[in-house]
Amino acid sequence: MNQEWSDEQxxxxxxxxxxxxxxxxxxxxxxxxxxxxxFRMVRDLSRAEDLAQTTFIMIFQxxxxxxxxxxxxxxxxxxxxxxxxxxxxxxHYEYETFLDDRKTDALIENNVSTPDTSAExxxxxxxxxxxxxxxxxxxxxxxxxxxxEDMKYSEIAETMGCSEGTVKSNVFYGLQILSExxxxxGIQP
Amino acid sequence: xxxxxxxxxxxxYVSRERSSDLDTAKIEQHLSKCALCAREMRSLRIxxxxxxxxxxxxxxxxxxxxxxxxxxxxxxxAEKRPPADLPGMLDKWISNLLGMVKYCRIPExxxxxxxxxxxxxxxxxxxxxxxxxxxxxxxxxLEIDFPFTSAFxxxxxxxxxxxRPAL
Numbered sequence: 001m002n003q004e005w006s007d008e009q010x011x012x013x014x015x016x017x018x019x020x021x022x023x024x025x026x027x028x029x030x031x032x033x034x035x036x037x038x039f040r041m042v043r044d045l046s047r048a049e050d051l052a053q054t055t056f057i058m059i060f061q062x063x064x065x066x067x068x069x070x071x072x073x074x075x076x077x078x079x080x081x082x083x084x085x086x087x088x089x090x091x092h093y094e095y096e097t098f099l100d101d102r103k104t105d106a107l108i109e110n111n112v113s114t115p116d117t118s119a120e121x122x123x124x125x126x127x128x129x130x131x132x133x134x135x136x137x138x139x140x141x142x143x144x145x146x147x148x149e150d151m152k153y154s155e156i157a158e159t160m161g162c163s164e165g166t167v168k169s170n171v172f173y174g175l176q177i178l179s180e181x182x183x184x185x186g187i188q189p
Numbered sequence: 190x191x192x193x194x195x196x197x198x199x200x201x202y203v204s205r206e207r208s209s210d211l212d213t214a215k216i217e218q219h220l221s222k223c224a225l226c227a228r229e230m231r232s233l234r235i236x237x238x239x240x241x242x243x244x245x246x247x248x249x250x251x252x253x254x255x256x257x258x259x260x261x262x263x264x265x266x267a268e269k270r271p272p273a274d275l276p277g278m279l280d281k282w283i284s285n286l287l288g289m290v291k292y293c294r295i296p297e298x299x300x301x302x303x304x305x306x307x308x309x310x311x312x313x314x315x316x317x318x319x320x321x322x323x324x325x326x327x328x329x330x331l332e333i334d335f336p337f338t339s340a341f342x343x344x345x346x347x348x349x350x351x352x353r354p355a356l
């Protein structure tokens with residue numbers, strides 16, 4: 001029965017009737033995306049799982065403050081985002097405002113002459129990861145949500161507490177940097 | 190459609206995200222004429238496709254769900270702690286205080302008590318001014334009368350403090 005319900009219906013059932021099965025179903029639906037999102041931010045699976053658990057515990061505790069007309073997924077990601085930012089602050093994460101060009105360029109130089117196609121795909125994945133990792137946390141989050149968690153711009157905007165235009169311009173900025181790096185690698189438009 | 194408007198819409202165009210104000214035909218018409226915008230679109234598309242190159246999703250450990258259930262039991266469903274044991278807390282507080290005094294250096298403690306006594310006692314008990322006798326013949330002994338106790342501070346090479354109940 002629970003599998004046919006929307007996220008919002010499930011959470012309403014949990015918040016109002018204390019339906020624990022509904023909560024478990026929400027965890028089952030979203031835990032992989034939440035762990036993946038956090039993992040891409042902190043690059044440590046055990047920390048990512050720990051923070052994902054903290055996210056679901058906060059959802060459990062804050063059931064009373066959920067507004068039923070608000071979509072569930074952006075709310076869940078907002079809490080995950082806040083957990084990540086808090087963790088990064090605790091760990092004295094250094095906010096990088098610019099790409100670490102030396103790191104990226106070294107990677108490109110090492111990979112530029114590989115002729116094999118699958119190896120090239122692997123190189124591209126490496127460059128994508130390097131470019132995404134070198135962005136400031138909030139820009140990085142927007143790219144991850146858009147391209148890895150398949151969220152809509154409107155959902156990302158709600159999660160990040162900004163306008164859709166801001167999300168789009170940040171995604172555009174990230175893609176431009178990636179495009180420059182790919183061109184250095186020899187992939188011309 | 191000018192270059193500025195086209196570039197503004199390129200992300201939606203490349204991601205094929207149809208919004209109400211996206212006029213695909215006009216964008217394509219512009220791209221067929223403007224080499225700069227066409228190049229910008231192609232580089233954006235390459236970056237966009239590259240972002241999709243990594244579609245792997247990290248696999249959580251099998252322990253995730255049980256660990257979450259454990260934490261929910263501990264942090265959300267745990268019974269409230271019983272009220273604090275006040276006499277026990279008082280005992281603990283006193284023993285902590287004695288422990289602190291034990292490790293204090295006596296000269297510093299004595300000096301602190303004397304200074305506090307001089308400044309605090311007259312203000313708290315204005316009618317009972319502490320009788321402080323400083324003997325000029327024996328300037329090395331200082332006697333202070335507190336409201337309930339009195340103290341002698343013997344000033345020598347080492348300062349020491351003796352407290353006895355008031356008679």
